[in-house]
Amino acid sequence: MRRRVSWAPLMLVTLLAGVTVAYLIEARGVSLSPQNLLLLQPTAWLVLLLWAVLAIGYLRTPVLAPEEGPAESWADVGRVVAMVAAFAGFILVLEPLGYDIAIWGFTLIALIIGGERNVIALAIFPPLFSLAIVHGFRLLVPYPFPTSLI
Amino acid sequence: MTKPIHAVSRRQALLLAAGAGAALAAPGIARAQTFPDRPVTLLVPFATGGYNDRLARAMAPFLQKQLGQPVTVMNRPGGGTVLGNTFFMQQPDDGYMMMVHSAGPYIPLSILTRNARYKAEDFHMINLPSRDLTLAAAATSKGINSIDEVVTRLKADPRSLSIGVQPASADLINMALFLQAHGIDRSRVRVVTYDGGGPARTATAGGHVDVGFVGGEGFLPIRDRIKPLLMFTDEKSTDYPDVPLLTDHARAAGFQPQSVDGSQRGFVVLKRFVDAQPERYRILEQAVERATKDPECISTLGNQQLATTWYGPEASNRAYLSSAAVMAQYADLLKQA
């Protein structure tokens, strides 16, 4: 059987295991008392153990070409990544740009990523939606949130 | 939200306002002054339903009457009030926000135990009507009848009784001082920690722990289920008139009574604001004073077991700062055993 390394999931579990190690070191730095580490430390060890098990698996993934199902096309993956990036950008500009502009911009970009090409819809929906959300949540939520225009 | 709703007469209209908080809607009394010319917010650094929240909501209509502007309540709980305090520090000094806060002990405690970036002196007390005290209590089902019984058993074997307490609290300091005075090794006592007064009281009343050291006021609704053992104060409490006091207990046991006050709750603003806007501060102070002394307010709040004593800024700040100093003095007791 041919085997190969599955890099992406390997990197993911390794990253999470790394964060876990950092967390464990930090927590042990706070205190070595069992009142601090009672659940945290055994769970962290469990994560590292499972990391080892999973990592070995990812280093030796059997190549089962026909059974992998219809592979995602690069365009599909690209759209998903673009949506994740757009969402991340949206959250990060909420405070600096104001909630109204951020919502309008994100809705517009997400619609385009989602495949909406109707110019009228693109022109109308994002601002109306932004207006509705900002006003709606102003009524519902007692907390102020920064906006630029509305 | 734009039209004012005369609340009592128009019940149906209230439903419309309900979603937005009808506290905003108030019959305004026209005043010649310019401040305040928009709604004033009471910031509560705790979740809804607690003492400060109830106090803020109960006081709001009476403050509204004095200020001539709607008074709303905003909760910003978390981080042992660090989040609420930090948020408050970030607000402009325009007087449109006051805190209703357990300023002592939470502000000094958050500085001592949570590395908060502000100082106790950054805050200015308008009035702290509510003073809560640590009460040692046991569930009635436990059959513990006196604090002396607790001391005797703990002296014989520190592991014989479990104690429920909040970490990083005035109660913990009082418990630690008490055990120290009796020469009981705190590190050997089974101390069970609860992140909040509510859970600690439930654990005490439910008998999960043998003795609880928690603020006494919160116990009032479940007074029948607990046996109060000792109040950490030197003067008789109106809530628990028959409960032994620390001073008497200490005299009998032959040690110097030492204790810190529990929650001191009331109206708080920033020192910065008082210095920058003395006229606006005067208006707020007067409004709080008049509302607190309003007979209708006294009877309404009294029925809800909320305090309406007017101590004034001078006495309140003195009490707050001295309790902050005592906390700092005992800071090492807050550290984990």
Next chain:
Amino acid sequence: MIDFPAFGAAISLLAGSPQAWIWVVPGLLIGLVFGALPGISVSMAMALVLPATLYMDFLPAIIFLTSVYTGAGFGGSIPAILINIPGTSSAVATTFDGYPMARKGLHSEALGAALVSSCIGVLISYIILFVLVQPLAEVVLRIGPFEMAAIGIWGLVLLGSIGGSTVAKGLFAAAIGVLCGTVGMNTAGYMRGDMGIPWLLDGVPTIPAMVGLLAASQLFALVNAKFIVENKENRTISLRRILAGGRLVLGSPGTLLRGSAIGVFVGAVPGVGSSIANLISYGETRRSSPDPESYGTGNPRGVIAAESANSSSEGGSMATMLALGIPGGGATAILLAAFAMHNVIGGPRFMEQNRDIVYAIILSNFAQALVLLVIGAGFVFVASTIVRLPLRYLIPTVLVMSTMGAFAIEGSIAGPLTLLAFAVLGWLMSRYGFPVAAIVVGLLLGKLIETEMLRAYQLAGGDAVRVLDYPVAVGIILLMLVSLALSLRRDLRRRAALKTDTAAAVD
């Protein structure tokens, strides 16, 4: 234990105050809308309407608030089913089977099943409350750290590796969730993992994290799809099918009763409540089922188990509030605040002196459960139009609403940032076959287990033998071991049978 004169007085009280009744329908509707909005919790909905009740009489005010409570309790299951968003932590288990049902085009059935099990759950819990309010409250008050820790561990064992392609992946995900649950200050006052961020001191904000893990990550995966329900013929909005879903509930009385019982007792425990009850109920139903593999793929019994447990928590937490004056969670804290605003102090004395009012509250909740059946059916009928919305519109809309909901919880950017972090984590992990549901379960139960285990450890003074002083906890653990052994034996037998079958087929 029913006080009949007081019961009669309660009936005349309700019959004599029609203005108490007009608030039921608006209350339920407000509750449904707020409950259905991601991030707006039951207690927030009640806090928002609280000022309005100030000007009502006491009984109408309480009926209005409990109507909001009942409505919001069910409202959370609507986005849970339709878009995998648990509006509150008590609807987490509803997503496990509700959302797969929706994707298969069985959204109407899932919503109907959720509605009917919620209504019956509320009804059962209030019947128990009606008959046994005092003993129920006593039992709940006695549930201490040992018992709670045992319940939490049971939940984690039942659900720890839920939905993973391999056990290692499931456990890895659950352990990551548990670690996230331990971030911040623990109950003993130790602060770790907060990275100097003040809001992390209280731990990872649960609701944004959950919405991020379950919903946002799922929405990213749907970017290339056109509709939630792929098959066009199945995108129906049908009252008949909603009712058919309701009938499914009547066919599973065991699941319903177990869920309600778990909801009443576990859901009533102060401070823990319904978010744990629905997980335990779901896990138990899955474990005791003859085909546990079908759970997580759209088994209606999963929805019934979760919804009956989370709605029956309401009656349980009302019991501790009425009989003891102890608020079990945000919602009952607000009810107590409303009591206080009307100069009524909850607690044992109130119960003794105002039995008629207590009965009136309970009776009106019976009525609320029945009215919810009608209003709820209409509401889910309208809500199910979501399946007709093209995903290219639904995805940004829901992401924005979730973000605003995450903001609304504490009014700070902390919520949206948490949402983002966990959305990315959830998306990556589900992409590589890790079950995000297990992370959520770990996160919810990890917090609980650490707190309760720590208190148990403190109570025992580090001495493990002391567990034996707590027979109920030992009982729960023994029960757990026995039931696990039984399911393991059944699994082994089935596997052996499967092997002989395939062997026979090959022969």
